Amino acid sequence: MKNVRFALLLPALAGILLLGLSVPAQADFKKTKIAVLDFQMQGEQTNAKDMGKIVAEWLITGLVETGRFDVIERRLLEKLLEEQKLGVTGAIDPNSAAQLGKILGVKIIVSGTVTSLEGYTEINARLINVDTASIIAAEKVRASSAEKLRDLVTKITDKIVLAFPMEGYVVQRTDKKVTIDLGRQIGVRPGMKFIVFKEGKIIKHPKTGEVLDVETIETGLIEIKDVKEKTAMGVILQETAPNTVAYGSMVRSSNKESLEEPEKDEKSVQQDPGERRGLIPMPRFFRRE
Numbered sequence: 507m508k509n510v511r512f513a514l515l516l517p518a519l520a521g522i523l524l525l526g527l528s529v530p531a532q533a534d535f536k537k538t539k540i541a542v543l544d545f546q547m548q549g550e551q552t553n554a555k556d557m558g559k560i561v562a563e564w565l566i567t568g569l570v571e572t573g574r575f576d577v578i579e580r581r582l583l584e585k586l587l588e589e590q591k592l593g594v595t596g597a598i599d600p601n602s603a604a605q606l607g608k609i610l611g612v613k614i615i616v617s618g619t620v621t622s623l624e625g626y627t628e629i630n631a632r633l634i635n636v637d638t639a640s641i642i643a644a645e646k647v648r649a650s651s652a653e654k655l656r657d658l659v660t661k662i663t664d665k666i667v668l669a670f671p672m673e674g675y676v677v678q679r680t681d682k683k684v685t686i687d688l689g690r691q692i693g694v695r696p697g698m699k700f701i702v703f704k705e706g707k708i709i710k711h712p713k714t715g716e717v718l719d720v721e722t723i724e725t726g727l728i729e730i731k732d733v734k735e736k737t738a739m740g741v742i743l744q745e746t747a748p749n750t751v752a753y754g755s756m757v758r759s760s761n762k763e764s765l766e767e768p769e770k771d772e773k774s775v776q777q778d779p780g781e782r783r784g785l786i787p788m789p790r791f792f793r794r795e
Contacts, residue, residue, distance in 0.1 A: 525631055537576040537692070538670060540614040541604065541607065542566050543598065545629070549622040561620050561659055568663035573693030574670060578610055586610060607636030612623055616666070618735055629658045633669060637733045644671040668761055676702065676755040682742045684728055688755050689736040699738065700757040704728035724765055726751035
């Protein structure tokens with residue numbers, strides 16, 4: 507009798523095992539913990555001392571609204587700075603930012619300046635990696651008047667978001683429609699573009715064997731149309747060959763409008779028929795584990 511029961515269970519167990527192997531694991535997406543320091547005022551309107559705080563507050567609000575970052579609360583930040591007897595604003599140097607970041611328990615410090623001169627206002631922001639004490643991105647936007655300062659902060663927010671691409675998987679395809687395993691809870695919004703790709707050659711250091719990079723082979727481009735809590739539905743805008751965008755394909759958020767358009771600071775290499783190859787640095791944050 508036991509043998510009969512075991513025999514009946516075998517097909518079910520095999521089916522469960524195969525199902526587990528065939529379904530791509532949901533993207534392990536974790537918000538990056540970040541702290542935004544008050545921006546330092548420079549130029550003709552340096553007497554507007556609160557403007558740096560206002561810019562920082564706008565930036566914090568914008569970053570939180572994206573759903574992509576765990577931003578340290580402003581009052582807590584001020585309390586910790588006061589307890590540590592630190593008065594930090596503006597273009598803090600990377601080493602000091604790294605020490606501050608470890609005290610705050612964050613991965614990224616955002617600091618910067620607001621420059622107001624006759625005829626224009628400019629915001630400069632720097633993203634500092636706490637672990638390496640290095641500047642991983644520097645962004646700058648400019649407008650013709652201080653009245654458009656809020657618009658500048660929005661542009662800076664968008665640029666910061668682009669520095670932290672999301673990665674996930676295609677979990678369903680029907681005709682030209684696809685569903686990915688990234689949704690509202692991590693900041694996906696209608697209108698966003700995602701590159702569909704597969705990983706190619708692993709680039710290792712010739713002496714140490716350390717993995718320096720992984721070649722990515724772009725196979726398609728999708729645009730998000732509808733977003734749910736954990737998934738998003740999009741349409742295929744481009745595909746390098748029929749059905750290259752398929753169940754299990756990897757996706758990465760991008761600001762590209764077409765596969766032919768280069769990524770910012772991307773170095774393209776020789777193209778193969780039907781595929782566009784490029785060496786794109788592996789994201790250090792928001793990456794699958």
